[in-house]
Amino acid sequence: MTVIEAPSRVDERFSHIRRLEAESIAIIREVAACFQRPVLLYSIGKDSSVLLHLAQKAFVPAPLWFPVLHVDTGWKFREMIAHRDSTAARLGFELLVHTNEEAARAGITPFTASSAVYNHAMKTEGLKQAMARWGFDAAIGGARRDEEKSRAKERIFSHRNPAQRWEPKTQRPEFWHAWNTRLAPGESMRVFPLSNWTERDVWDYIWIEGISLVPLYFAKPRLVIRRQDTWIMVDDDRMPLEAGESPEKRSVRFRSIGCYPYTGAIDSTAATLAEILLEMRSTRMSERHGRLIDHDQAGSMERKKQEGYF
Amino acid sequence: MRDTPHQMPEEESPDAIIARVIAAEQAKSQLRLLTCGSVDDGKSTLLGRTLYDADCVYEDQLARLFNESRGRVPEGDLDFALLLDGLMSEREQGITIDVAWRFFETDKRKFVVADCPGHEQYTRNMATGASQADAALLLIDARKGVLTQTRRHAHILALMGIRHVAVAVNKMDLVGFDRTAFERHAAEIADLAEALGFTDAVAIPVSALKGDNVLTRSAAMPWFDGPTIIEWLESVDVAAAVVRGPFRMPVQWVSRAGQDFRGYCGRIVRGRVRPGDELMVTRSGARAVVARIMPEYDLGQAVAGQSVTLVLDRDVDVSRGDVLAAADRPPVIADQFQAHLLSLGEAPMIPGRQYLMRLGTDEVPVSITALKHRIDIDTRAHLAARQLAMNELAVVNLAADRPVAFDPYAENRDMGGFVLVDRITHATVGAGMIDFALRRAGNIPWQAFDTAPDARAAAQGQRPAILWFTGLSGAGKSTIANIVDRKLMATGFHPFVLDGDNVRHGLNRDLGFTEADRVENIRRMAEVAKLMADAGLVVLVCAISPYARDRALAREIAGSHPFYEIFVDAPLTVAEARDPKGLYAKARAGKIANVPGIDVPYEAPEAPELRLTSHDAPAEALADRVLHLLQLGRTLKVTDN
Numbered sequence: 001m002t003v004i005e006a007p008s009r010v011d012e013r014f015s016h017i018r019r020l021e022a023e024s025i026a027i028i029r030e031v032a033a034c035f036q037r038p039v040l041l042y043s044i045g046k047d048s049s050v051l052l053h054l055a056q057k058a059f060v061p062a063p064l065w066f067p068v069l070h071v072d073t074g075w076k077f078r079e080m081i082a083h084r085d086s087t088a089a090r091l092g093f094e095l096l097v098h099t100n101e102e103a104a105r106a107g108i109t110p111f112t113a114s115s116a117v118y119n120h121a122m123k124t125e126g127l128k129q130a131m132a133r134w135g136f137d138a139a140i141g142g143a144r145r146d147e148e149k150s151r152a153k154e155r156i157f158s159h160r161n162p163a164q165r166w167e168p169k170t171q172r173p174e175f176w177h178a179w180n181t182r183l184a185p186g187e188s189m190r191v192f193p194l195s196n197w198t199e200r201d202v203w204d205y206i207w208i209e210g211i212s213l214v215p216l217y218f219a220k221p222r223l224v225i226r227r228q229d230t231w232i233m234v235d236d237d238r239m240p241l242e243a244g245e246s247p248e249k250r251s252v253r254f255r256s257i258g259c260y261p262y263t264g265a266i267d268s269t270a271a272t273l274a275e276i277l278l279e280m281r282s283t284r285m286s287e288r289h290g291r292l293i294d295h296d297q298a299g300s301m302e303r304k305k306q307e308g309y310f
Numbered sequence: 311m312r313d314t315p316h317q318m319p320e321e322e323s324p325d326a327i328i329a330r331v332i333a334a335e336q337a338k339s340q341l342r343l344l345t346c347g348s349v350d351d352g353k354s355t356l357l358g359r360t361l362y363d364a365d366c367v368y369e370d371q372l373a374r375l376f377n378e379s380r381g382r383v384p385e386g387d388l389d390f391a392l393l394l395d396g397l398m399s400e401r402e403q404g405i406t407i408d409v410a411w412r413f414f415e416t417d418k419r420k421f422v423v424a425d426c427p428g429h430e431q432y433t434r435n436m437a438t439g440a441s442q443a444d445a446a447l448l449l450i451d452a453r454k455g456v457l458t459q460t461r462r463h464a465h466i467l468a469l470m471g472i473r474h475v476a477v478a479v480n481k482m483d484l485v486g487f488d489r490t491a492f493e494r495h496a497a498e499i500a501d502l503a504e505a506l507g508f509t510d511a512v513a514i515p516v517s518a519l520k521g522d523n524v525l526t527r528s529a530a531m532p533w534f535d536g537p538t539i540i541e542w543l544e545s546v547d548v549a550a551a552v553v554r555g556p557f558r559m560p561v562q563w564v565s566r567a568g569q570d571f572r573g574y575c576g577r578i579v580r581g582r583v584r585p586g587d588e589l590m591v592t593r594s595g596a597r598a599v600v601a602r603i604m605p606e607y608d609l610g611q612a613v614a615g616q617s618v619t620l621v622l623d624r625d626v627d628v629s630r631g632d633v634l635a636a637a638d639r640p641p642v643i644a645d646q647f648q649a650h651l652l653s654l655g656e657a658p659m660i661p662g663r664q665y666l667m668r669l670g671t672d673e674v675p676v677s678i679t680a681l682k683h684r685i686d687i688d689t690r691a692h693l694a695a696r697q698l699a700m701n702e703l704a705v706v707n708l709a710a711d712r713p714v715a716f717d718p719y720a721e722n723r724d725m726g727g728f729v730l731v732d733r734i735t736h737a738t739v740g741a742g743m744i745d746f747a748l749r750r751a752g753n754i755p756w757q758a759f760d761t762a763p764d765a766r767a768a769a770q771g772q773r774p775a776i777l778w779f780t781g782l783s784g785a786g787k788s789t790i791a792n793i794v795d796r797k798l799m800a801t802g803f804h805p806f807v808l809d810g811d812n813v814r815h816g817l818n819r820d821l822g823f824t825e826a827d828r829v830e831n832i833r834r835m836a837e838v839a840k841l842m843a844d845a846g847l848v849v850l851v852c853a854i855s856p857y858a859r860d861r862a863l864a865r866e867i868a869g870s871h872p873f874y875e876i877f878v879d880a881p882l883t884v885a886e887a888r889d890p891k892g893l894y895a896k897a898r899a900g901k902i903a904n905v906p907g908i909d910v911p912y913e914a915p916e917a918p919e920l921r922l923t924s925h926d927a928p929a930e931a932l933a934d935r936v937l938h939l940l941q942l943g944r945t946l947k948v949t950d951n
């Protein structure tokens with residue numbers, strides 16, 4: 001039996017997580033100092049929640065002074081929207097919400113369009129529209145390099161041309177902490193303060209700082225159906241059931257959240273943060289496993305990012 | 311994932327376990343490292359293997375790896391490089407193009423790894439990886455030994471200040487795990503390491519593909535008694551030296567929360583600070599004492615690596631770009647210095663051209679005043695050079711528009727490492743490391759004279775200005791400028807035409823027509839125009855000035871004098887038909903080179919003050935439009951207020 005002794009004294013200023021925190025705060029402050037109209041992208045998930053927490057820490061004792069943007073596809077879990085609104089009310093930041101109404105009117109839904117078409121319209125185009133609508137020149141996002149192989153190649157300050165495209169072959173070299181934040185007219189920057197965090201760092205930090213999360217992350221009995229090897233939650237009555245499908249109640253939780261028809265849950269009874277952290281330490285699957293959209297095609301994330309996806 | 315202690319006394323709650331586990335994990339030290347070496351030596355494979363052996367690959371990723379490996383490596387093996395090479399073009403070509411950042415941990419340490427490309431063309435990407443790392447794994451192929459590219463990477467490591475290097479002699483399986491082969495390479499490596507000043511360069515025989523001496527000791531090489539890759543990585547000592555040394559914090563952001571609060575935000579890059587310490591503000595030299603540090607930590611002091619907000623005891627002028635530094639050990643403050651410079655952009659870097667320097671949080675225009683010598687990255691020989699192509703390294707002198715605060719790179723990476731940004735494209739075109747200050751700025755003090763510019767202008771009865779005519783040879787610059795000159799004279803002004811061709815007969819006699827010489831040509835013309843404007847004249851400059859950057863520089867040199875960029879726009883066909891100097895004919899005949907519009911580009915101005923299309927109006931009418939731009943001379947008139 002291995003028992004890990006608590007170290008006699010950890011100087012917390014040097015701890016791994018505090019270093020990551022310091023680096024992220026420096027990145028956020030850099031955005032604040034170098035851009036005209038920054039925005040923080042808030043997807044309501046755990047990474048966004050950590051990002052929001054860091055952005056607030058970065059400016060204490062001043063409040064978070066730039067807006068927070070949610071690109072709403074119209075198909076997020078209801079609990080996400082409730083959490084978003086209560087968080088905005090509690091923390092008092094300016095919340096902007098944008099939906100690609102045109103695509104919604106054209107009838108693009110997760111059930112009528114392919115996942116590639118749906119995601120392109122509601123997420124990629126939705127975000128691009130929002131960037132243009134409010135004239136943002138820098139968008140801070142919660143993407144991490146450990147999420148996916150093409151993300152592992154992306155810069156912290158990731159330059160976008162006027163069409164908001166990511167060009168993997170002409171990325172600006174990034175040296176030391178001497179970030180190049182310059183833009184030509186029409187160009188923009190996507191900035192990733194959590195680049196060097198792993199999924200586990202994010203969970204550890206949530207535990208250490210007591211950050212509040214959407215309840216979807218915690219296991220409880222939920223109405224689900226089995227699709228493509230994963231559990232899909234029947235979040236509202238817009239979900240068409242196929243012949244032979246009947247929703248069942250199972251104790252599940254989500255490792256990563258997005259649009260409910262595309263987000264798979266895992267069997268779990270971890271109902272508290274500590275239980276999740278324990279479960280995390282024995283899991284054998286990556287967090288993107290439950291996402292149906294990444295499997296569309298090989299290199300799909302890279303292609304989407306080139307088109308302007310986050 | 312591998313270090314999960316789940317067996318615990320019955321009564322321990324999940325919260326208690328997690329508290330204990332996290333405390334232990336947070337106490338782990340961390341190492342940032344890169345893999346480098348020549349193309350195909352197995353860097354990505356070694357790293358992929360390490361992730362796999364350290365149990366840091368999830369099952370779904372593994373399943374994909376099994377599928378994708380088929381046909382790429384011998385049956386039964388896995389193509390571990392696929393865990394790293396994440397771009398489509400990388401997988402197609404089977405090479406690494408850009409740095410991949412990966413994370414893994416063992417019981418002792420957490421690692422951040424930059425998997426760098428080996429291909430010569432992507433050397434700059436390797437250098438970015440090195441700029442973030444404390445230690446390096448340099449790979450060589452046991453069949454090939456130390457190659458040119460191996461030396462090149464080793465030199466860049468040394469240049470970037472990396473002292474801890476392990477050389478993995480890879481693909482030992484392909485040389486039958488032969489001891490003598492390894493020992494031959496090890497001897498060569500030892501020489502290289504000594505020449506470059508690596509402190510603990512160890513050679514390790516491995517097979518990345520099979521896993522020998524990566525995480526587990528090789529049964530096929532019992533003769534090797536040195537460390538495995540992981541043992542070496544876990545034992546490299548990169549203790550936090552940054553905490554020692556004089557305090558430095560480049561100011562990122564000034565926080566004004568409410569009327570009374572003024573805090574200076576930044577990340578401490580060196581040393582420590584506590585309330586009561588006296589600090590110096592680098593740009594003004596003002597001093598103040600630290601009143602408060604936020605957030606407040608137990609021991610009351612903040613150290614290198616932390617992002618903090620400092621509150622000072624008195625009102626001093628501090629803004630972004632300043633460095634707050636230990637008052638008794640301030641950094642160097644100078645506007646001229648020597649640096650090692652690595653060129654990163656597609657276009658060559660040229661002395662005289664202006665770039666934006668990003669050093670710490672400061673941003674200041676600089677130009678290369680002297681290209682002292684280029685360093686051959688393969689042989690380290692010093693070579694003469696007039697310009698720097700991509701991936702080339704040189705020792706240069708730089709002059710900044712105003713003094714900046716720095717420490718030599720060898721003492722402090724964050725205070726001595728900078729990037730250069732192109733002023734037009736905003737691309738990052740250079741990375742530099744400051745060696746020392748050149749104190750020449752102090753030796754040629756600016757001579758102040760009693761007659762103020764305004765008084766001079768009043769005596770002339772005009773306000774000076776610079777009209778910069780740009781356009782292809784034969785576009786009509788001199789013709790139009792000549793008419794403007796005449797008309798201004800006729801109305802009582804004092805203009806002067808500074809014509810490119812004429813200047814080349816005297817002042818610029820030593821210059822040719824290469825890009826580098828054109829830069830210098832324009833710089834000198836701009837300086838002369840500035841002096842003439844200082845003397846009170848209205849200066850009409852006629853110069854092809856084909857590069858946007860150089861015209862931007864001319865505008866900057868003009869300083870506070872009004873500067874009008876006038877684009878005399880004629881299509882090449884028209885200019886070529888006119889060919890007043892026979893230039894185009896010679897160029898077409900292949901007798902001369904570097905003619906803008908023919909074999910070198912002419913970069914048309916995007917937003918000139920005035921654009922004249924010279925082929926559809928008579929020169930007189932175009933000259934009138936220039937006068938109109940000056941509101942028929944009103945801009946030039948001295949008024950009383």
Ligand SMILES: Nc1nc2c(ncn2[C@@H]2O[C@H](COP(=O)(O)OP(=O)(O)OP(=O)(O)O)[C@@H](O)[C@H]2O)c(=O)[nH]1
Pocket residue numbers: 347348349350351352353354355356383389391404405406407426427428429480481482483484516517518519520
């Ligand atoms: N037999 C054998 N083959 C190896 C070993 N290590 C790597 N290889 C093979 O060598 C080839 C190149 O490996 P990579 O890991 O892509 O090389 P790299 O150094 O990352 O290449 P670049 O990043 O493009 O410079 C692949 O086909 C590997 O399977 C080894 O230890 N033994």
Ligand SMILES: [Mg+2]
Pocket residue numbers: 353354355391405406425426427428
């Ligand atoms: Mg590689």
